Amino acid sequence: MLKYSIRRLLIMIPVILAASFITFTLSSMSTDPVETYRVTLQQQAGERDLKPEDVENSVELYAQKYYYDRSFPERYWLWLTGFGDDRGDMGIIQGEFGPSTRGDSFDIGSELAKRVYPTFKLIFAGSVFSIGLAMIFGVISAVRQYRMVDYVLTTVGFVCLAMPTFWFAAVVKGLGVSFNKSTDTSFFGTVNDRSQAGTADFTTFDHFMDQLGHLVLPTIVLMLTGYAAASRYQRSAMLEVLHSDYVRLARAKGVPNRTVVRRHALRNALIPMATLAPAAIVLSITGAILTEAIFNWDGMGRFFSTSLTRGDTFAIQAFLIFSGVLTVIAVLISDLLYGVLDPRIRYE
Template structure:
């Protein structure tokens, strides 16, 4: 196992290098920059002012020079300074928003697992029941409805009409601490958390139902029942452990997908996380921030895949990586 983890970690090096090239190239190919955007917005400003700022920021240097300077700084943990937010460091901007996005992602994943796994198991144990048909219908709707559209409906019904949950923000009042701050934060995360986890809940539910049905029809399950093992032990000691393998696979991808999917969800709910920062940086052509967030999401996806492989061996002892 340890040798496998070391090998996979070493594989990250060329993958991260390829990721840096892709991120830098996409930013380079994007039209304009932060200074171009300013000059277009205010034609009365002398273009030489912005050209001087471009020179100071190194945007007029040769492409290999720009990439070498950027990758060298990134290797040292320095993502540079924002071109829009008054020269603030990119790391400072990300640090101020990262916690909110992580809280939202973990909360969404918690809701997804708590809802999808029990319903998926029940649907498999009682196929073609009323709840099974209802879960199937919910699964199709969850996959078909775009997150942003569901979020707008949730805001209109649950926030505006019923006034059950707040429609935006993270806290009722600034400066809240302790238990009251925790309650307020959880209250604010309900709507964006459900919206963010909608597609994942539907997917997990269908996978769980399918896998449990498949495992329940296996020979070793029939053998366990023939030996007099109770249905509860059959379900939790044999069926569930094997049925969780594809769920673990999905969770590895979900770590990065939740954070990347939060880009649109956070914008809908005006939630101050990495998503809103990413979109505002794209609009303002603040490419140091855009590249840093894209790099962070890519790294999280790679780490999530590694964690999924490690969890394989924990869930299923038959899997070995030696």
């Protein structure tokens, strides 16, 4: 196991490098910030009394500030390492993600770091509940295959799978607002991850309850949208185990069905879902982007959506490479968990 872990850690290095190159390439190809800046200045030339040469000078300074006067390989090298430039604002291995179009005071690394906790809080709660429900109802659906409970759970799963995340989040938010108005309370928080009054006005318990009230609705959104696919996955895994030879043999020996399901089938059927959990938690960031936008959470999802609308290329790249690294780590944890939970697996 130790040798396998070390080998996988070493493999992660070229994988992350490849991910960084793809991220940088796609981000660079998706937009032309210099041309966009030129068009903006030309449209404002009359109002700001700018001459054509003033526009071109401003564009040239803009390109120099954001490294667009460099070749593509040189820009990628500077963004990755920071070596070869004395400005000190580039190089992700040094913790510098590049200059932001939102101004020099907007440090991409620190701003992204501030948003990790709200997003992690949301995706962790949503993933734990969605995977827990998927395990329970997936097993029930498989054990009661082609019965009424199976049809009901399958229908619920398909409905949740078909619902667009942004639409469902808007509906849940609207229901929360209606509940607060009808009860004349603020039980459900519908904006941000905490009250605007700030933590200084709360005792420890009140602060916890305040954050919990803001967490409930977005967690329901992520829970149900994530539950749909996971429950089908768990159902398939349970059915595969129930039709395996060793389960049939146990039943042929007269072992009660409840014992067969609990001792022989359930444990092995839960292994795939348990190993899927780390990757599912990270991948739920995709759903968090839309959920945070609807509920106005100041998290990583809103950081990405705002950066996208503002054309802040380096901020977009920072979010994507951070998500990519988390995904690679999650896959590694999943592989290691599979070896720990399943004694039949041995890594040489």
